Amino acid sequence: MAAADAVLPTAGHGAMESWLQSRSDVRERRGLVRAASPIRLSAAGAMLDLASNDYLGLSRDPRVTAAAVDAVQRYGAGARASRVVNGTLPVHAELEKQLCHLTGAESALAFSSGYLANLGVLGALGGPGTLLILDAHVHASLLDAARLSRSPVAIVPHGDLGEVATALQTRTQPRAVVVVESLYSVLGDGANLTALAALCASHDAWLLVDEAHGIGVAGAGRGAVHAAGLAGAGNVLLTVTLSKALGAQGGAVLGSAALREHLLNTARPFIFDTALAPAAAAAASKAAQIIAADPTLVARLQENAATLARLCGIERSPGAVQSIPMVSADHAVRAAAGLRAAGVRVGCFRPPSVPDGVSRLRVTAQADLTPAEMEYAAGLLRTVARAHPANVSEQAGLGRNRNDI
Ligand SMILES: Cc1ncc(COP(=O)(O)O)c(C=O)c1O
Numbered sequence: 001m002a003a004a005d006a007v008l009p010t011a012g013h014g015a016m017e018s019w020l021q022s023r024s025d026v027r028e029r030r031g032l033v034r035a036a037s038p039i040r041l042s043a044a045g046a047m048l049d050l051a052s053n054d055y056l057g058l059s060r061d062p063r064v065t066a067a068a069v070d071a072v073q074r075y076g077a078g079a080r081a082s083r084v085v086n087g088t089l090p091v092h093a094e095l096e097k098q099l100c101h102l103t104g105a106e107s108a109l110a111f112s113s114g115y116l117a118n119l120g121v122l123g124a125l126g127g128p129g130t131l132l133i134l135d136a137h138v139h140a141s142l143l144d145a146a147r148l149s150r151s152p153v154a155i156v157p158h159g160d161l162g163e164v165a166t167a168l169q170t171r172t173q174p175r176a177v178v179v180v181e182s183l184y185s186v187l188g189d190g191a192n193l194t195a196l197a198a199l200c201a202s203h204d205a206w207l208l209v210d211e212a213h214g215i216g217v218a219g220a221g222r223g224a225v226h227a228a229g230l231a232g233a234g235n236v237l238l239t240v241t242l243s244k245a246l247g248a249q250g251g252a253v254l255g256s257a258a259l260r261e262h263l264l265n266t267a268r269p270f271i272f273d274t275a276l277a278p279a280a281a282a283a284a285s286k287a288a289q290i291i292a293a294d295p296t297l298v299a300r301l302q303e304n305a306a307t308l309a310r311l312c313g314i315e316r317s318p319g320a321v322q323s324i325p326m327v328s329a330d331h332a333v334r335a336a337a338g339l340r341a342a343g344v345r346v347g348c349f350r351p352p353s354v355p356d357g358v359s360r361l362r363v364t365a366q367a368d369l370t371p372a373e374m375e376y377a378a379g380l381l382r383t384v385a386r387a388h389p390a391n392v393s394e395q396a397g398l399g400r401n402r403n404d405i
Pocket residue numbers: 113114115116118139141181185210212213241242243249250251
């Protein structure tokens with residue numbers, strides 16, 4: 001049959017199309033439909049943004065954007081190859097140096113995103129001989145990384161040190177890695193890093209701390225691991241994203257030189273991926289330098305987080321993320337829409353993003369918020385919290401399986 005005579009199936013028929021439609025119907029019924037609409041820059045300028053993760057406002061800092069422009073002009077728009085072919089540029093080496101300087105780690109290896117850094121490190125350390133013990137609230141990238149790593153996996157209740165100890169004590173594998181976030185991305189609470197590191201040391205295990213929300217925020221910007229006095233500890237390694245407080249894009253794994261060497265040779269998301277774009281590497285590198293040189297920016301962020309929590313009448317969490325529980329996904333969506341209409345953009349977290357099944361508004365403090373802006377937003381948030389009071393029990397069961405949407 002000539003190509004022109006081939007009968008093409010029409011859209012909307014067949015098993016796959018019906019399945020797509022049924023999944024879409026389920027999302028619609030549960031109030032879980034998402035959109036990725038471009039924000040209108042003029043409108044964004046007029047909106048008060050309490051939803052993004054640019055905690056220090058560095059994504060638009062002229063020193064950071066100038067570094068990105070310079071890197072594009074020197075090296076081009078893309079890195080053109082994997083790091084292990086010929087994609088490693090001076091900006092990558094400089095970025096890794098600045099990240100070590102900021103966090104106190106011995107070595108760093110940059111990836112194209114924080115997500116890939118997590119896939120890379122757990123893939124390279126995992127396997128049948130490594131037990132991975134994950135806190136139930138860790139980010140989706142760490143859960144996916146654990147699944148892909150072919151390791152035995154234990155998921156322990158959030159913040160439960162006793163369960164971590166039991167998993168370590170009863171393990172049959174020679175190696176183990178305990179996986180936590182320094183500051184959790186949705187609830188904003190912190191892990192007890194000192195106790196976890198000691199527990200891991202006493203059981204010959206490693207502690208992997210995802211500092212996505214800690215770098216540039218905790219410990220004068222050097223991260224919660226540094227603040228806990230664990231920088232450079234032999235059994236503690238970190239992952240970071242460059243896309244939140246550092247205002248750029250990309251990720252990194254930080255730890256010993258031996259770890260870096262192992263990742264460079266075995267981490268598939270590093271080897272089989274085009275290197276981080278020069279502009280992003282240079283921007284993140286400059287942001288890391290700014291944070292290390294000037295702790296006042298981070299101090300302003302911390303002050304604003306405390307003020308925002310106090311004005312909203314919620315318990316202050318240690319990082320930039322403040323969390324307000326909502327009665328249901330539908331209430332959370334309606335509350336966020338109401339706030340948007342009044343000129344305030346907040347995060348709306350519902351399954352599968354919330355690990356505990358409680359939908360919530362997520363409000364992120366930023367260093368450049370003014371007292372008047374915080375008063376205005378907090379007034380609205382207090383009204384919203386009264387109109388949509390949380391009822392945790394109604395939500396039981398939702399969101400347990402993060403693939404169930
Ligand atoms: C805790 C945590 N880890 C990893 C990531 C992934 O980072 P990136 O956006 O750079 O891929 C995120 C981003 O949302 C995060 O919150």
